[in-house]
Amino acid sequence: MSGLLSGIGVGPGDPELITLKALKALTRAAVLAYPAPPEGESLARSIAAPHLPGGQEEIAIRMPLEPGRFPAAEVYEEAAAALGARLKEGRDVAVLCEGDPFLYGSFLYLFERLAGRHRVEVIPGVSSPMACAAALGLPLAARNDVLAVIPAPLDDQRLAAQLANCDAAAIVKVGRHLARVRGVLDRLGLLDRAHYVERASMAAQRIMPLAAVATPAPYFSMVIVHRRGAAWR
């Protein structure tokens, strides 16, 4: 029988924000795979690291990091072939995903290539908008609020339209778009309602009003905006 492919959400960064279900799946799989930068450590693996039993085959899926560009299809083709070969041998493969596998995860590109031909399960994880709200001590949405999760790379006009249409927003993938996002929020009169969170739930977590952020933002940064001030009133 073919092996089981598990897309496992390991949560936003704190190794304690992993679920029991994720833990079980990642410790029993014969093969672990995870996205990684061209060189050095994988964030997804580092989140899971305290829980790894050792003795598993590990496959780092190394993604070229070109700002503003999505990794080339060849990276995923090659990774899908490598994982598919293990699955055909009847070995279970666990793909570690930061946050949740189905929310902007690179797992999506493996999923679309392997789901038709192999058994697949997805184990949801704590995603970063929730971790950012917890870090800020600011609710995301209450009652009949609309929450929008908006990627920062959208152009100014689309960003503004999205922000005008929701009650609260989590702007993700901020990184090099920080200054532009701040400009759009300023023109909408929302800058003083915008909070910046970097590496939520990790040891290096930083939070501050968006207006006070001076440094360039890393990829793992987010802006939380409440259009009506306090979302829960």
Place this chain on the structure above:
Amino acid sequence: MSGLLSGIGVGPGDPELITLKALKALTRAAVLAYPAPPEGESLARSIAAPHLPGGQEEIAIRMPLEPGRFPAAEVYEEAAAALGARLKEGRDVAVLCEGDPFLYGSFLYLFERLAGRHRVEVIPGVSSPMACAAALGLPLAARNDVLAVIPAPLDDQRLAAQLANCDAAAIVKVGRHLARVRGVLDRLGLLDRAHYVERASMAAQRIMPLAAVATPAPYFSMVIVHRRGAAWR
């Protein structure tokens, strides 16, 4: 010293979808509190039940269930007073929250009453949109998709405007609004892209195309819509 108030996300329903951090916090608290119906079992407590050590004081916050109405402020005032008294005695209080505490949780109303006067921590949890996507085997958002979390009680016009403005939507709190939500999606030509999920990740989970749902929907039901068919392409 005053006790610590912890808002703890216990996840969407499967007791294995609780995090290690939530487990630690809920087992070490002297007092457990949770929302509950006027009579009978609390869902949040039932999710945590397999993990409870016993010997903790428990406070069920019983919410009148009037469809379409939010519980009266008195319920929260009374609950906040009860929890505040324990905190003043130096006892830690854990409030169990379905999904994530800061996404439509009743914890918000305790938080706003107690956060100024007591130490508070929030432990994020796996929320139901992610659990629904995992159950369906359908990604929520990829690349620069905008994901909107939209409460079903919004009127038809606001629902339609929200659905027209995003790439993928999680329509929450469907319940008695099911037929109306289906009508709005049908008029937008989105009915065949809408999936229905009831009690995601629980033993009684049901999933089906929205067009095929015949029965009244329970409160814990959701509709996932991808405007562009497959969100991840």
